[in-house]
Amino acid sequence: MTDFLGFLKPQNMSLFTDFYELTMCAAYFDNQHLENATFDLFIRRLPENRSYFLFVGLEEALQYLQNIRFTKEHLTYLKKQGFNDNFLDYLQNFRFTGEVWAVPEGTITFPNEPLIRVTAPIIEAQLIETFLLNTINLQTMIATKASRVIHAAKGKTVIEFGLRREPGIDAGMKVARSSYIAGCQGTSNVLAGMAYNIPVFGTMAHSFIMSYSREIDAFRAFAKTFPAKSTLLIDTYDDLAGAQKAALVAKELQAKNIKLGGVRLDSGDLAETSKKVRKILDDNGLDYVKIFASGDLDEFKVNELLAKEAKIDAFGVGTKMGTSADRPYLDIIYKLCESQNANGTYSPIMKLSKDKITLPGRKQVYRTKDNNGNFKKDTIALTDEKIEGEPLLVKVMEKGKLVSNLPTLEQIRTTAKENLDKLPKQYKALTQAPTYPVELSQKLKELIEKLTQQIITNEINGENTD
Amino acid sequence: MTDFLGFLKPQNMSLFTDFYELTMCAAYFDNQHLENATFDLFIRRLPENRSYFLFVGLEEALQYLQNIRFTKEHLTYLKKQGFNDNFLDYLQNFRFTGEVWAVPEGTITFPNEPLIRVTAPIIEAQLIETFLLNTINLQTMIATKASRVIHAAKGKTVIEFGLRREPGIDAGMKVARSSYIAGCQGTSNVLAGMAYNIPVFGTMAHSFIMSYSREIDAFRAFAKTFPAKSTLLIDTYDDLAGAQKAALVAKELQAKNIKLGGVRLDSGDLAETSKKVRKILDDNGLDYVKIFASGDLDEFKVNELLAKEAKIDAFGVGTKMGTSADRPYLDIIYKLCESQNANGTYSPIMKLSKDKITLPGRKQVYRTKDNNGNFKKDTIALTDEKIEGEPLLVKVMEKGKLVSNLPTLEQIRTTAKENLDKLPKQYKALTQAPTYPVELSQKLKELIEKLTQQIITNEINGENTD
Numbered sequence: 001m002t003d004f005l006g007f008l009k010p011q012n013m014s015l016f017t018d019f020y021e022l023t024m025c026a027a028y029f030d031n032q033h034l035e036n037a038t039f040d041l042f043i044r045r046l047p048e049n050r051s052y053f054l055f056v057g058l059e060e061a062l063q064y065l066q067n068i069r070f071t072k073e074h075l076t077y078l079k080k081q082g083f084n085d086n087f088l089d090y091l092q093n094f095r096f097t098g099e100v101w102a103v104p105e106g107t108i109t110f111p112n113e114p115l116i117r118v119t120a121p122i123i124e125a126q127l128i129e130t131f132l133l134n135t136i137n138l139q140t141m142i143a144t145k146a147s148r149v150i151h152a153a154k155g156k157t158v159i160e161f162g163l164r165r166e167p168g169i170d171a172g173m174k175v176a177r178s179s180y181i182a183g184c185q186g187t188s189n190v191l192a193g194m195a196y197n198i199p200v201f202g203t204m205a206h207s208f209i210m211s212y213s214r215e216i217d218a219f220r221a222f223a224k225t226f227p228a229k230s231t232l233l234i235d236t237y238d239d240l241a242g243a244q245k246a247a248l249v250a251k252e253l254q255a256k257n258i259k260l261g262g263v264r265l266d267s268g269d270l271a272e273t274s275k276k277v278r279k280i281l282d283d284n285g286l287d288y289v290k291i292f293a294s295g296d297l298d299e300f301k302v303n304e305l306l307a308k309e310a311k312i313d314a315f316g317v318g319t320k321m322g323t324s325a326d327r328p329y330l331d332i333i334y335k336l337c338e339s340q341n342a343n344g345t346y347s348p349i350m351k352l353s354k355d356k357i358t359l360p361g362r363k364q365v366y367r368t369k370d371n372n373g374n375f376k377k378d379t380i381a382l383t384d385e386k387i388e389g390e391p392l393l394v395k396v397m398e399k400g401k402l403v404s405n406l407p408t409l410e411q412i413r414t415t416a417k418e419n420l421d422k423l424p425k426q427y428k429a430l431t432q433a434p435t436y437p438v439e440l441s442q443k444l445k446e447l448i449e450k451l452t453q454q455i456i457t458n459e460i461n462g463e464n465t466d
Numbered sequence: 467m468t469d470f471l472g473f474l475k476p477q478n479m480s481l482f483t484d485f486y487e488l489t490m491c492a493a494y495f496d497n498q499h500l501e502n503a504t505f506d507l508f509i510r511r512l513p514e515n516r517s518y519f520l521f522v523g524l525e526e527a528l529q530y531l532q533n534i535r536f537t538k539e540h541l542t543y544l545k546k547q548g549f550n551d552n553f554l555d556y557l558q559n560f561r562f563t564g565e566v567w568a569v570p571e572g573t574i575t576f577p578n579e580p581l582i583r584v585t586a587p588i589i590e591a592q593l594i595e596t597f598l599l600n601t602i603n604l605q606t607m608i609a610t611k612a613s614r615v616i617h618a619a620k621g622k623t624v625i626e627f628g629l630r631r632e633p634g635i636d637a638g639m640k641v642a643r644s645s646y647i648a649g650c651q652g653t654s655n656v657l658a659g660m661a662y663n664i665p666v667f668g669t670m671a672h673s674f675i676m677s678y679s680r681e682i683d684a685f686r687a688f689a690k691t692f693p694a695k696s697t698l699l700i701d702t703y704d705d706l707a708g709a710q711k712a713a714l715v716a717k718e719l720q721a722k723n724i725k726l727g728g729v730r731l732d733s734g735d736l737a738e739t740s741k742k743v744r745k746i747l748d749d750n751g752l753d754y755v756k757i758f759a760s761g762d763l764d765e766f767k768v769n770e771l772l773a774k775e776a777k778i779d780a781f782g783v784g785t786k787m788g789t790s791a792d793r794p795y796l797d798i799i800y801k802l803c804e805s806q807n808a809n810g811t812y813s814p815i816m817k818l819s820k821d822k823i824t825l826p827g828r829k830q831v832y833r834t835k836d837n838n839g840n841f842k843k844d845t846i847a848l849t850d851e852k853i854e855g856e857p858l859l860v861k862v863m864e865k866g867k868l869v870s871n872l873p874t875l876e877q878i879r880t881t882a883k884e885n886l887d888k889l890p891k892q893y894k895a896l897t898q899a900p901t902y903p904v905e906l907s908q909k910l911k912e913l914i915e916k917l918t919q920q921i922i923t924n925e926i927n928g929e930n931t932d
Contacts, residue, residue, distance in 0.1 A: 001872060004526045005476040007661040008635055013471070015657040016638065018629055020668030022656060023692060027674065030691040037677060060470045077660040082695075122677055129671075133630035134638060141633075163484055164599035165795040167607075169474055170634035172482065172600060190488060191481040194543045195473040202486030205595075207802040208493065210815045211503060211588055215925050225496040226489060229548075237818050237925035319795050328794035329631040329785050336673035349676045352703050406467060459681050459703035 005169070014068045014094070015077070017130040022078065025123045026087045036098075036340040038362050039125050041116040041132055043109075043140075047327035051433035052423060054147045054416060055107045055115055056178045057139030059406055061132050062396060065096045068128070096124050100397035103365070104407065106181060106415030107392060108423050110438045113365045113380060115140075117393060122339070129334045137332045138171060139178045145299075145324040146182035147420055149317050151428050152299040154306055157314035159201045160187040161294060162322025175322045181413050183420070188316075196409055201316075203229070203264070209236040219249040223260070227253060231262040231292055234277070239265055243277040247284040254286075262290035262313070270295070271308035278311035292316060298325070299430055338362055350451045359444065360451055365392040374422050381441035471635070480534045480560070481543075483596040488544065491589045492553045501806040502564075504828050505591050507582040507598055508801075509575075509606075513793035517899035518889060520613045520882060521573045521581055522644045523605030525872055527598050528862060531562045534594070562590050566863035569831070570873065572647060572881030573858060574889050576904045579831045579846060581606075583859060588805070595800045603798045604637060605644045611765075611790040612648035613886055615783050617894050618769040623780035625667045626653040627760060628788025641788045647879050649886070654782075662875055667782075669695075669730070675702040685715040689726070693719060697728040697758055700743070705731055709743040713750040720752075728756035728779070736761070737774035744777035758782060764791065765896055804828055816917045825910065826917055831858040840888050847907035 028034065043053060070078075070091040079088060098120025109115055116132060118125050149158055160179040166172045176192030186199035193200035204222055212218035215237060223230050232249065234242030243263060250260035263281070265273055270293045281289045293305070294316035302315055319325065335358040338346045348361035359380065366379045366389030381387045395403055407415065420428075427433050440448075494500065509519060536544075536557040545554060564586020575581055582598060584591050615624055626645040632638045642658030652665035659666035670688055678684035681703060689696050698715065700708030709729060716726035729747070731739055736759045747755045759771070760782035768781055785791065801824040804812045814827035825846065832845045832855030847853045861869055873881065886894075893899050906914075 001529060002525065002662060002875075003476070004529060004639070004661075005474060005479070005636075007639065007657060008471060008474045010469075010471040012657055013635075015660055016629075016635060017656055018627070018654040018668050019656050019659070019666040020654065020670055023669050024671060024674045024688075027670075027688045027691040028677070031687040033677065033687065037673075039673070059468065063467060063470060074660070077656075081656075081659075081666065082692075126671075126673060129673075130630050134632065134635065137631050138633045161484070163482075164596050165603050165798065166600065167604045167633040167789075167794065168636035168640055169479075169482060169600065170471075170636040173470070173473065174634055188484040188486065190483055190485050190544075190547075191473060191478055193485070193547075194481055194540070195470075196468060200485040200547065202484050203489050204486055204493075205490060205592075206817050207503075207505070207592060207595075207800075208490045210802045210817055211494075211499065211805050221497040221499065222490075222493045225493040226548075237921050241926045323633075323794040325794055328633065328789040328791055332631065334673075336676045339677050351672050351676055409468075455703050460707045 008170070010067055011069060011071060013064055013131060014070050015074055016134070017127060021127050021129055022083070025127050026083055028123050028126070029087045029090055034121055034123065036119055036346075037122040037125050037336055038117060038119040038338040038346070039129070039334050040114040040337050040359070040363065041118075041136060041332070041334045042114050043111055044331040044333055045111050047330070049326065049431050050144060051427045051429070052144070052436060053109045053140050053330070054143040054182055054420070055103050055109050055140050056105050056143040056181050056412075057136040058102050058105045058116070058396070060135045060139075061116065062100070062402060062406065064131050064135070065100065065128060065397065065400065066402070068094065068096050070094055095400060096120065096128065097400040098124055098397070099395065099399070101393040102396050103392045104394065104415060105412045106419060108375065108419045109392075110378060110436055112359060113378065113438065114363050114393060117362070119362070133332055133334055137330050139174050140332075141324045141328070141330050142175050142178040142322070143182045143416070145321055146179035146184055147416070148299040148430060149302060149321050150183035151420075152303040152306070152430060153315055156312070157185045158183070159314065159316050160184045160189070160322065161316040162318035163189045165319040166322040177409065179321060181409070181416050183413070183417060198409075203231040204233050206233065206236045209233060215242060216245045216249065219245060220252070223249055223253055227258045229261050231264050232260070233264045233266065235265055235267050239268060239273050240276055240280065243280040247280055247286055250286050250289055251284060260286070260289050262292045264292040264294060264316070266295040270312065271305050271310040274311040290314060294318065296320065303430060348447055348451065350448065352452060352455050357448075359440070360447055361444065363444070366390065367392055369422070374424050375436070377437045377439065379439045379441055380444060382443050382447070385441055385443050387441060474636070476533055477535060477537060479530055479597060480536050481540055482600070483593060487593050487595055488549070491593050492549055494589050494592070495553045495556055500587055500589065502585055502812075503588040503591050503802055503806065504583060504585040504804040504812070505595070505800050506580040506803050506825070506829065507584075507602060508580050508799065509577055510797040510799055511577050513796070515792065515897050516610060517893045517895065518610070518902060519575045519606050519796070520609040520648055520886070521569050521575050521606050522571050522609040522647050523602040524568050524571045524582070524862070526601050527582065528566070528868060528872065530597050530601070531566065531594060531863065531866065532868070534560065534562050536560055561866055562586065562594065563866040564590055564863070565861065565865070567859040568862050569858045570860065570881060571878045572885060574841065574885045575858070576844060576902055578825060579844065579904065580829050580859060583828070585828070599798055599800055603796050605640050607790045607794070607796050608641050608644040608788070609648045609882070611787055612645035612650055613882070614765040614896060615768060615787050616649035617886075618765040618772070618896060619781055620772055622778070623651045624649070625780065625782050626650045626655070626788065627782040628784035629655045631785040632788040643875065645787060647875070647882050649879070649883060664875075669697040670699050672699065672702045675699060681708060682711045682715065685711060686718070689715055689719055693724045695727045697730050698726070699730045699732065701731055701733050705734060705739050706742055706746065709746040713746055713752055716752050716755055717750060726752070726755050728758050730758040730760060730782070732761040736778065737771050737776040740777040756780060760784065762786065769896060814913055814917065816914065818918060818921050823914070825906070826913055827910065829910070832856065833858055835888070840890050841902070843903045843905065845905045845907055846910060848909050848913070851907055851909050853907060
């Protein structure tokens with residue numbers, strides 16, 4: 001039997017890579033092409049309806065870089081795949097020794113802005129591509145999606161509830177973390193609760209109700225075990241009949257000086273039903289009993305419910321947030337932007353495939369703000385330029401070692417909130433948000449023009465074919 | 467620093483669950499509600515453009531059931547979450563002891579058909595819900611999507627290339643396995659290659675080309691290291707100029723009696739470009755050099771390319787298959803369908819929430835075939851009925867132990883191919899496929915009618931509220 005989870009251990013992550021990273025590294029090694037190179041990790045464009053990204057995932061990326069190793073088992077496997085002994089000897093002592101700059105987790109970012117910049121011997125910088133993309137893609141995608149749900153909920157509580165349909169075990173963990181950073185109050189995922197110290201929530205499913213011969217018996221049984229924090233699920237058979245029974249149980253608890261926490265709706269017209277349920281509860285003097293809604297929610301549904309003045313106090317948002325269902329990936333890439341020459345200097349590099357141009361050179365992103373501290377404009381520039389604004393990329397790793405302590409999860413969550421607050425409201429519209437201005441510096445534009453001409457002359461018009 | 471991957475170890479999967487599973491279990495325990503219950507795992511409906519499911523994921527589900535345990539660390543955490551000592555003592559010795567029936571991996575299935583049926587003490591059967599859904603959702607979703615790509619490719623090679631944008635580490639592994647079962651020839655994921663013994667593929671990225679001052683130098687360097695199996699990426703600057711240079715290098719290799727493997731296109735109009743590149747290669751006497759295409763492919767694009775008679779020999783399919791981008795989740799659920807009475811007999815149970823009816827009782831699925839062995843019709847029936855056709859659910863676990871050896875990955879892949887071959891062609895149409903007939907047996911329909919009336923009388927019209 002395959003030990004599925006057994007393979008996910010940290011020391012196997014060196015092989016969690018596309019095969020071509022290893023063949024390229026072998027070719028670099030074989031051709032003694034060992035110079036430094038700089039790669040940018042960035043997102044090419046915004047998905048439909050998105051107008052910014054909330055960057056998350058750096059902590060795991062840095063953990064990976066610190067720990068990447070090749071074990072004997074790996075080398076034996078790679079030998080069978082045709083790699084030669086010299087290269088395998090090199091891999092045996094492989095360590096990541098590069099310099100890494102990155103924007104902090106919780107930063108608001110935009111297309112084409114470098115999010116992580118790696119300068120390292122090209123074999124090292126190449127090999128790490130797949131893992132970095134994989135982890136930043138998922139976490140930034142989910143944090144971005146979740147931040148939209150939080151915005152739509154206008155201050156009401158949102159809990160991440162999607163574990164059962166999130167794509168796998170690692171995704172279940174990362175969705176909990178990323179959506180908590182984005183502003184969710186907690187998760188249903190108990191392991192994420194333990195691992196990251198995130199609050200966990202949840203009370204009962206339909207099966208609990210159905211396992212009793214009468215709905216009211218199920219309510220009473222649950223309230224007996226969790227008197228203080230029960231949320232009774234009232235739509236197993238009929239939501240209004242369920243609300244009446246929940247009210248009855250709430251009053252039984254009240255007679256013992258216990259307050260029922262809430263009721264949950266999981267189906268039907270949540271706006272209409274919530275109003276009727278609120279009335280049933282209020283008519284029974286149970287104004288303190290909260291109404292919790294779940295079932296197929298996302299930022300659009302939450303927005304619609306609140307626009308209809310639904311009487312909902314908290315939202316359990318699951319599948320559509322936890323899978324970023326309307327766009328389950330980012331156009332995230334990792335591209336070579338400069339390479340070291342024999343004399344130690346660096347030359348900028350760009351790619352010119354159809355519609356797939358990349359920004360050459362070692363770059364920094366500068367953000368300018370208005371007098372209230374709100375974000376106004378970003379400029380992508382070369383690092384040797386002097387540009388107005390706050391630089392977003394900070395050095396996080398030098399010679400393969402962390403240069404400072406990383407923020408805690410709570411600090412990242414606070415950073416995210418501060419940044420989301422400083423992003424002007426129009427950019428947070430759920431649809432048809434305007435484009436936030438991101439400019440290229442004059443020197444960067446000139447460099448692109450120069451390199452484009454060089455490529456056309458040398459590569460496309462056939463000079464370099466001897 | 468959080469040890470992200472460290473938390474994904476097998477012994478932590480008991481907490482990889484929604485919090486409400488544990489609160490429900492605590493309430494069951496506290497109320498001495500310890501009878502057996504039966505749950506069905508099934509998919510409620512087909513996503514748009516899907517007409518069947520290719521079931522994958524059972525092996526990991528069974529591994530989980532065999533190994534689920536609560537450690538001291540888990541119990542300490544749960545105590546802090548408010549669970550009482552009696553329940554925690556129970557969890558300390560928790561083992562899954564139930565009976566499990568399931569359709570084999572590689573089975574073609576349809577909405578509402580039980581895929582996994584669990585009969586166990588209700589606490590055990592409840593607790594496992596989240597993990598089972600999580601693992602079957604991802605793997606069946608991907609296998610189904612990949613089988614569509616394979617169908618569209620009409621026998622041409624398809625390689626799974628999506629690792630960098632698949633949602634997390636576990637997804638990266640499961641996508642490789644699921645798409646291999648569905649008919650892909652291999653994956654770019656090296657760790658999946660090692661873990662599951664799946665062929666791995668891949669040669670070079672744009673960065674390799676760009677790291678050399680001239681494209682042709684990059685081609686020559688790569689061919690030096692991997693002379694026999696190079697696939698040269700030709701679109702970094704201009705695909706046709708790249709093809710000319712690849713032809714030059716191929717002829718240099720030919721002079722040494724080495725045959726270049728292929729060239730890869732990753733951008734632009736793949737149908738048109740592939741024809742021009744084919745001509746360049748053929749004009750140079752390189753008819754043996756294959757053309758490999760990648761870039762934003764899915765079943766619709768592959769179908770379109772072949773309809774345009776693109777000269778493509780193999781497809782690298784990434785993000786859209788590896789995320790099931792047009793529908794990144796299944797409407798997969800796990801529902802109580804019967805519960806044991808004090809006297810040991812079982813009573814069927816159903817749910818009647820708006821639009822969310824479930825099928826009551828312990829069930830089996832029977833498949834009838836035509837004279838050629840092709841699938842004709844399925845019937846969902848109660849297990850005590852005598853129904854025509856082959857029963858799909860087989861017993862895989864008894865008293866928490868496997869009852870037979872599980873098939874190998876290659877066997878599952880063969881099963882999937884045989885089943886896909888027996889599914890009549892009209893059901894494999896990429897869009898607007900007809901609905902495969904799935905009937906409910908007469909006895910099951912009568913039972914649904916009877917239970918509906920009971921629920922209306924007892925729960926909705928307010929009888930059961932004393």
